[in-house]
Amino acid sequence: MALSLAPTPIPRMAWLIVLMGYAAMYMPTYWWAATDLWQSDDYAHGAIILLVVIWLFWEVRDAMLKAEIKPLGILGWPCFIVGVFLYVLGRSQSISILDFGSQILVLAGAMLIFKGMPILRAAWFPLFYIVFMIPLPGILVDALTGPLKNWISIIAEQVLYQVGYPIARNGVVLTIGQYQLLVADACSGLHSMFSLSALGVLFMYITERKSWLHNGIMLASILPIAFVANIVRVMVLILVTYHLGDEAGQGFLHGAAGIVLLVVALLFLFLLDAILARVFGVSLRPAHSRQSSSGA
Numbered sequence: 208m209a210l211s212l213a214p215t216p217i218p219r220m221a222w223l224i225v226l227m228g229y230a231a232m233y234m235p236t237y238w239w240a241a242t243d244l245w246q247s248d249d250y251a252h253g254a255i256i257l258l259v260v261i262w263l264f265w266e267v268r269d270a271m272l273k274a275e276i277k278p279l280g281i282l283g284w285p286c287f288i289v290g291v292f293l294y295v296l297g298r299s300q301s302i303s304i305l306d307f308g309s310q311i312l313v314l315a316g317a318m319l320i321f322k323g324m325p326i327l328r329a330a331w332f333p334l335f336y337i338v339f340m341i342p343l344p345g346i347l348v349d350a351l352t353g354p355l356k357n358w359i360s361i362i363a364e365q366v367l368y369q370v371g372y373p374i375a376r377n378g379v380v381l382t383i384g385q386y387q388l389l390v391a392d393a394c395s396g397l398h399s400m401f402s403l404s405a406l407g408v409l410f411m412y413i414t415e416r417k418s419w420l421h422n423g424i425m426l427a428s429i430l431p432i433a434f435v436a437n438i439v440r441v442m443v444l445i446l447v448t449y450h451l452g453d454e455a456g457q458g459f460l461h462g463a464a465g466i467v468l469l470v471v472a473l474l475f476l477f478l479l480d481a482i483l484a485r486v487f488g489v490s491l492r493p494a495h496s497r498q499s500s501s502g503a
Contacts, residue, residue, distance in 0.1 A: 222321075225317050225321070229313070229314070229317075232294060232313070233310060235298075236298070236306050236307065237257070240253055240254075240303075240307075241254065244303065244342065248393070248398075249393075249398040250342060250398070252339075252402040252405065253340050256336070256337075256339045256340045256405060257340060259336065259405075259409065260333055260336050260337055260340070263332060263333035263336055264330065264333045266333075267329050267330055267332075267333065270329035270330075271326050271329045271330055274322055274325035274326040274328075274329050275322075275323075275325045276321075276322050276323065276325075277322065277323035277324060277325055278319070278320060278321060278322065278323050279319045279320075279323040279324060280319070280320050282319050283315075283316045283317070283318070283319030283320035283321075283323075284316065284320060285316075286312050286315055286316035286319060287312070287313060287316025287317060287319075287320060288316070289312055289316075290309045290310070290311070290312030290313035290314075290315075290316055291309070291313060293305045293308065293309035293312065294306060294309035294310075294313065297309060303341075303342050304341055304342055304344055307337070307340050307341045307342065308337075308338075308341050310337050311334055311335075311337050311338070314330075314334060314337075315327060315334055318330065332412055336405070336408070336409070339401070339402070339404070339405035339408075343397070343398065343401060348397060351395070351397055352392050352395045352397055353395075355395035355396060355397055355434075356379045356390045356391075356392070356394065356395045357378075357379060359390055359394065359395065359396070359437065359438055359441055360376055360378070360379045360380075360381060360390045361376065362438050363381065363390075363438060363441050363442050363445060364376040364381060366438075366442065367383070367442060367445065367446075372446075372449065374445070381445060383445055383448070383449045384449050386448050386449060386453060388444070388445060388448060390441065394437075394441055394444075395437075396433065396434065396436075396437030396440075396468075399433065399436075399437055399465075399468055400430055400433040400434060400437065403429070403432070403433040403436070403468075403469075403472050404429050404430060404433065406469075406472070406473075406476075407425070407426075407429035407432070407433075407472075407476055408426075408429070410476060410480075411425055411426065414480065416480075416483075416484070418483075418487045420487060421483045421484070421487050424479075424483055425476075425479065425480060425483065428476075428479055429476075432472055432475045432476055432479070433472055435471075435475065436468050436469075436471040436472035436475065437468060439467065439468075439471045440467050440468045440471070443467055
């Protein structure tokens with residue numbers, strides 16, 4: 208009698224236990240984020256990223272379920288244990304970077320333990336996308352905010368001066384006509400660049416161009432596009448203030464500024480993608496390609 212070497216299917220109860228454990232660990236994290244972190248303008252995109260991550264996992268569910276069972280505990284257990292350690296450290300010390308970031312290792316470790324590399328290859332992008340939920344380190348924010356504000360101030364002044372506006376600059380303070388505008392930390396666009404990077408990477412994943420060169424140029428262009436879009440936002444704010452008054456400028460800052468940034472960035476991104484598609488003659492992959500490809 209021949210012995211079957213086929214892998215034993217993973218019991219549903221095992222997956223249920225994993226999901227329950229994950230919920231017990233991270234529901235408090237998400238509750239805190241929903242009532243605190245995500246209430247701020249800088250991290251308001253976090254809730255949207257969470258919904259996108261859930262959608263991405265749903266999109267690859269068939270590939271994950273059909274992935275060949277090749278448990279890799281020798282890699283999965285260390286990954287899982289390190290993830291749990293970072294989670295405990297993050298929760299106990301209120302370090303949100305570790306708290307959110309530990310999810311990637313915990314999920315990846317569980318997948319490796321139960322099904323191995325095939326399921327990890329199927330779910331790599333949803334796992335990676337969790338990165339965009341992780342708050343930026345304070346040391347990074349402090350290091351980049353000042354230079355970004357300075358560059359934006361210089362560029363905005365030079366562009367508007369060249370087209371004839373009476374504008375002058377003193378550090379990050381811009382004087383146009385009778386108005387003075389301070390390029391504040393929020394105007395550095397650092398957090399907007401981070402959230403727009405998430406949008407750009409998602410756009411690349413959905414369009415799924417075949418050309419590596421096309422994708423490489425798009426990836427390298429995301430941050431510059433976000434930076435240029437933020438400069439446009441600041442210049443629009445300056446012009447609104449100059450032509451319509453300080454009250455209109457403040458209203459724009461708290462109202463349409465974010466929409467302007469998003470629209471400008473998307474237009475640049477779509478335009479670049481269309482140009483590259485024409486240059487390289489690439490097309491979109493069939494819509495079923497992602498679902499039909501498993502990590503086996």
